[in-house]
Amino acid sequence: MMNPAMLLLVAAFAAPLVVSLLGAIRHSWVPRGAILMTGLAFAAAVWTCIQDDASVNVPWAPTWSMNFSLTLDGLAKMYALLATGIGFFVVLYASKYLALHLHHDHRLLEEQTRFFGFLLLFMASMVGLVMAQDLILIFVFWDLTAIASYFLIGFDRAEEESRSSAQMALLVTGITAIFVLLGALALFQIYGTFALPEIIIASNGGRNTGIAVGLIVLGALAKSAQVPMHFWLPRAMAAPTPVSAYLHSAAMVAAGVFLIGRVYPLVAQYDWMLDALLVIGFASMAVGGIIALTRRVLKQILAYSTISQYGYVVAMFGLGGEKGVAGATFYVLAHALVKSALFMTAGAVTEATGKKNLPDVGGLMRRMPLLAAGSGMAAAGLIALPLTIGFFKDELFFAAAYERGMTLAVMSVVGASLTLAYILRFWRQTFMGVLRTEPEPISGYLVWPVVVLGIASVVGGLWTVPAIWIVDRAASVSADAPIHLHIAYHLDARHENVMAIATWVAGLLIYLTRRIWWPAALGVAHLGSYFGPARLYYAGMRGLNQLSDSVHRIEVRDLRSRVATILMPAGLLVGLAVIVTPNSTSSFAVGALGRDDIPLITMLVASVVSAFVVIVVRDHFRLAISLSSVGFSLAGVYAFMGAPDVTLVALVVETVLSMFMIGMLVLMPRPILRFETEVRAERRYLRRDAIVAVVAAGMAFFVAWGALSRPSPSTEVIDSQTVLTAAVHGKDIVTVILADFRGFDTLGEVTVIALTLLGVISLLRTGRLR
Amino acid sequence: MILATSLAIAAMFAAGAYLMLKRDLIRLIAGMILIGNAANLFIMASGLRRGAAPILPLDEPTADPLVQAMVLTAIVISFATAALALALVYRVYISHYSVDLSRLSAAEEQQAERDEPMTEDLRESVRDDTDGEASPDGRHAREAAIR
């Protein structure tokens, strides 16, 4: 039998592969294939869930001590169940939804392949992430979810809104993912391993470990859309509804709190980190809750609700202790069931009525009773009514908060009552009241998943054993200690019950008095959109682009300036080198000047003079002539340096080069070559040119002088070359070097010539050899 | 002698660098050739010893044959490059009807402008997500939402 962990991974990753292949063959099979494959993955998850914990550990990149290590522990089991289970219902839902969606947008049905491919990749990478034990592996799967979500959010590629939302989500989660990587590397630096279990065992609670873990948690918070990195999530609503349903419940956002749960044994060592989590959690609860109250778009209400709900989870992790950890874990499970159902409700309503906004719908109860019932159960779960699984999530939360004192208890009640208010508003105004838009009949695929999830939420509230079984095992991993959850209904006045009742009352009050506080809430929302982090993001992006534009405006675009910008820094660098190195008197030597040197000096002067003549001549033909005279004088220099071979070659080369140059000049009409008329315009460049030339000359001078001042080292090489020349039947050492000792150079040199010939004839005769 | 040679190299380099800053492509190539000459002169000067031509039989101290071989290779390569550059100038002239760098730069600017359409597609993404609160029918919408 295959290792359960491996089996689950294979089952999960087989899904996107199979679906993509199916899409390549026949795209109409894709939805059914996706249902089948997700179903299989879900079955695998269920089966592996009841198996013992299992591990896979194979070397992945031993050079960097990276291992491909997966462990199917309690935490992994819970999240894998969620990812595949919710994934299954989402795919079921999407199998009909997407065709409608594409049809509305007049797009080809073929695009389904792309959608399901990425949706299943999303699921598979979630499954991989939850089992990964190697920090780098975690990072890889972590970013894989970001990639999948990027393409899913931006699925409606034609719409700018959709593309920029996808970009925002990717930038926020992708850039913060680098923090996860950094944290992993910092931990590696301290503990010499990427294996999380080993790090947890060895962890010393030191400052550096704290920073590293803090970085990882930072990445996790951004992914969970916690304040102040929450702004990408509402924008991600640009995605088709199934994606939103999945992203908010069991993937992406859940991945963030999962990671906190995964590294929680490390987090729990630092009180400051727990306090930070607490603050961020409550802040997210407040911000998400208040803004959710003011939204009009159905999915927006739910999006801000998610921010607030994951705020609970983060806050519970911050509260810590057995209750906090168990509560947080339980909360994720309960929330996933109900939130996905609510999103699918919103999608179904929009598909049926064509309306996206809450004020445009209403009274759908009678037209869509099944949907109303299903989402009603889910909504009840989210607002923690008794007999639903949601009741316990709040109860655990209250219990954990109460332990930490009255302030937190009150805050948690207020937060929970906000949830009640906006969910009440959402559900009641959709399904009760006056019928605003007559819905069209919709496929059962859009309704039944909602109903099943709603029922699951109620069943979970009545028969708590499976949930407790799962959560116990998951929370034990996070807490790094065995945890036993005790949940049951108690009909007494214990503080959890009191707080729950207080929540319902307060929530109802908030809902009923909404006309009074509405402007205030809206004000908060507006304040957020004007001074909040989203604003900062946009301002930052705009600022960066403006900065880029203004820097680009001063970018050098002229070849002359390009030359200058090479010569100047080169000169400055050489100058710097001269300055920083110790200069003894022997560094730069004048050198002896004997009578024998007079001819040589004369020729040098001649060549320099002719070089300056090249500068001053106007006419191009004279330019060519004076240029060749530089070459000829240099040939003379070489002759006096005892180099007849070089002299010969320099002479003939100079002749041919002049012929080339004059030949080219003949090809160009005289007016083209006439620059004299614009000499005046040139004058303003003269000073710059002169300065650059002087700097360049200074550079050449110092390099030449510095090098030449060094007394000659051993002449071993040329001595042996001299000796060997006779042995190979040679007399002229230079020729022998060229053809024999360093014949390889010559071969390269003639290849350069042949290559240039290719270039020249391609430029002049389009490459024909004849 | 060391100083004198270095000065000659520097002067030749300066002349070349100065020409490379001109707007005339032919002068630019002349500058390249001069800079190449300066480098060749430097190679020659970097010989380990000086003397007569290194041809057997040796009677007196000879010049360094290795740098001569090097300088030969370098001369040939810079010659080849210059020839290629000249052919290129001709094609530049054919395609722009000019060998004036300022014309070429102008053409490059035009190209750059064509590459960067002034569509401010950023503005769209900069819209706030007040999800319709700021819509023109503001008050009505707000009333409806409060409902």
Next chain:
Amino acid sequence: MIAVPIAVLWFGGFVLAVLDGTRKPAAWLSVAVLTSAILSTMALGITVYQDGPMSLAVGGWSLGVGITLRVDMLSIVFALLSQGVLLAALIYEVVNGVGARIYPAVVLFMGLGLTGLVFTGDAFNFYVFFEISMISAYVLVSYGESPRQFRAAFVFITVNLLGSVFFLIGISAIYHTTGFLDMYRIRDQMPLVQENPAILSATIIFVAFSIKLGLFPFHFWLPAVYTGTRPSVAAILSGALANIGTYGLIRFGADIFPRELRQAAPVLIALGTASIIYGAIQALSRHATNEVLAYSAIGQVGYILIALGIGGPAGYAAAVLYTVLNSTNKALLFLSGSLRGWLAGAAFAIGAFSVAGVPPASGFLGKMALFQVGIAEDRPMLVALIFLGGALSFVYMFQLYRRRTAEIEAHGSSPWGAQVVVVMLALVILGIGVWPDPLLNLVERAALSLPEAQVP
């Protein structure tokens, strides 16, 4: 054994020069030649991996008299990298239909130059092969023959000629101060050389390679050239030719001038930082794909320079690794950037993710190596800088990608052949990301072949 890849490329280039490269058989022959060169380099690489560095005295002349070819893992990695990028670009062009008869021949000659210069152990021979590849590049840039290409070619030739001259001056300065052209002998002699001439020649060689790399502030030629040339040529320039710069900096810096490299470390890091920031900021709001990529190339070499500046085995390994990843990314992006169609779009996306450092595309390994070096050296500022650079690369790559999706939608589909080529390249990049160990191992061995890295 060592000579085989060089011989294959040399004869191949010669044969192709005579044939008409626009004809299909000739074009495919060039692909076959390059492939066999890669295979022989791999075979050589296996031997080197098992038995250590190999050397071959050309003509049988003893050390110093003649030229010695020397092959270690560093050479193998760079040779395979350059040849691989050239092969991708060549197949891309062959599949699309070669537009000029000399194109395949020139690509092979460039392969020869790039292979030769990493195989040679002789400083002047390095220069000769360097020139072979540069002349090939000069010819290639004008490929396509539009006014724009000629302008680009002219800029390229002017600027790089300066680089070549600087390099030549540096080589002769080294010769004069040490009396040798053989790199081993130079390395032995270098400690005896006074500081002053040594640092001067090191500086001028550094400038020469920086010009090839397009490092700030020597980069001003680069955007014009990369945007002006054809995609396959831009891929070659940034994916293969720019390797000369990195290889040169590593070989000359770590091998010949280790003392000067350490002295110059602050300058290297400062220039690298400037490159990263400057390249990224320029790339941010550019619209043309190639222009974004060109500025991105300027930014990416900054990382390599920083890795070199930090030095040590880990630093050199990071530099080599980053070069490999950057070259393949750039080749992929330049090739796929001009294509339309969903396959090409997917390939481009993989390249974009790779540049941004998102796994499983291979780019994250480079960032990871740099972070690791920065953390190990306890340099939080550098880590922050690399983070900033990575964040900016995220922004510019995906702003570009966002714009491009609309573009891809608007136009039709490019020929399948070209799309398949870029997808293959993308799969290589993905493959490296998914199973990085072989590359990491190779790179580590390559860095260890530098003498400086062997010092504990």
Next chain:
Amino acid sequence: MPALNPQKHAGMLQSGARIILLPSWVIAIAIMLKGYADVGDGFSAGVIAALGVLLQGLAFGTDELEQITLSRIAPILSFVGLGLALLTAFVPILFGENLFTHWPGINEHAVHFGVLEFITPVVFDIGVFLIVYGFCVGGLHAIAREEVRQVRLRDRGRYLRSTTRGGSLADESGEVRL
């Protein structure tokens, strides 16, 4: 002697060019074949030979240049030379020898033919000679042909159009090559 050109003053140049052609080749071949013995190698020999031929072009015009077979096929000669040089470099490998090993080896006896020595470096030098010759003649020949083409196009009044439109060179037939 070919028919003299109408321009009288060209006569001197033309006879001079013709007179020089043969010596230039003799010198070139001598420089090359002397091998290692004295100053000069295949490279300078190639350029000198090319100069001799190019002088004909200067004196008699492009059409006359075309008459000299060696100038028309110069680029091909160049690659023949490259092949020759490559063979001398790499063939030794096939015999199990080192890359670029010359025969005869160190201190081995070489076959003499008068002052000539038969050693493989001479073959290498011939290769270099051909490459350089091909380059110089081929390059300048290309320029000369371009000039002829320009004149023809200008006569037909199409020159300006073909150039200002930019891009590739138009053929005489107006068909765009490449």
